[in-house]
Amino acid sequence: MSSENKSDVQVEFAGEWFPVSSERPFVIGREGDLAIDENQYLHRHFLEIGLADRLWWLTNIGSRLSATVSSGEGTVQSWLAPGASMPLVFADYVVVFTAGPTTYEFNISITQPEFEITPSVRRPVGTETVMPLRLNDSQRLLVVALAEPMLRRDAVGASELPSNSAVAERLGWTMSKFNRRLDTLCDKLDQMGVQGMRAAPGKLATHRRARLVEYAISSRLVSKTDLTLLDNESLKAQD
Incomplete structure (x- = not known):
């Protein structure tokens, strides 16, 4: 060297x-x-x-x-x-x-x-x-729940991506409610030109969720301060 x-x-x-x-x-x-x-x-x-x-x-x-x-x-x-x-x-x-x-x-x-x-x-x-993205309360809550393991780390490294069912349970949502909101958010990002938001034929839905978390973390869409949202029961109950 x-x-x-x-x-x-x-x-x-x-x-x-x-x-x-x-x-x-x-x-x-x-x-x-x-x-x-x-x-x-x-x-x-x-x-x-x-x-x-x-x-x-x-x-x-x-x-x-x-x-x-x-x-x-x-x-x-x-x-x-x-x-x-x-x-x-x-x-x-x-x-x-x-x-x-x-x-x-x-x-x-x-x-x-x-x-x-x-x-x-x-x-x-x-x-x-990266263009400014306006998330509504439920969308931000969804992103924070998906990215929670990464946001709770003290340093860069590795973290496990939570399953859909685990996130839905964490938020007190039904699976249909979780899937509907995930679809809406991914469609919104896809329309903004963010790649990887649409599930391609033959690819697992995990890839789309992983790409969403990658985008959210790397673009600073959410941060550690947003973790408090996960304790907001009234926010979780919103339709």
């Missing part, structure tokens, strides 16, 4: 920092420079960070899983599908992805970024500018 690039890029996962070398790609997956987990649903080699053409790039080298990548402020977001690459031009990134029932989150920090986020930021190629 060259000394001048030793700390240019670092990855944080579960409170541990990993320096990225400019001399070879940094591999993230079930195995690699950052061995995330022994989860059988996680690719052996999933994501790769490397230096090319004077830019740092994040590449999805997996074949099935996608990752949600956003700037540290949650202003610019990209959905990184298998085979896709994106330049890392900002100072901080949050990367969220789901493998099987588990959702993972890690951070990327760059000491000498090419750009800074401004209020008038424009959309770089391959990314979407």
Whole structure:
């Protein structure tokens, strides 16, 4: 590892920092420079960070899983599908992805970024500018309940995605009420251009819920302060 690039890029996962070398790609997956987990649903080699053409790039080298990548402020977001690459031009990134029932989150920090986020930021190629989303009370409650395990963590890492039935029970809703509100929210996000909100033929509904949680966490749609909503019985009882 060259000394001048030793700390240019670092990855944080579960409170541990990993320096990225400019001399070879940094591999993230079930195995690699950052061995995330022994989860059988996680690719052996999933994501790769490397230096090319004077830019740092994040590449999805997996074949099935996608990752949600956003700037540290949650202003610019990209959905990184298998085979896709994106330049890392900002100072901080949050990367969220789901493998099987588990959702993972890690951070990327760059000491000498090419750009800074401004209020008038424009959309770089391959990314979407996160537009303000107005959630009604029941929609925010639904998102918080789905993202609760991630919001209750003290640091980035792994968390289990709750089942539909567990969330419905947590909120005191029937399954039909839960499904109706989930459908409405996902349709709303789909109309805004957020990818992955519609269940594709042959894909489990889990993928849509996972994408919703990834989007909510990485875009700062909900935060720890919203957890108090889960104790609001009158809010849960609203039709």
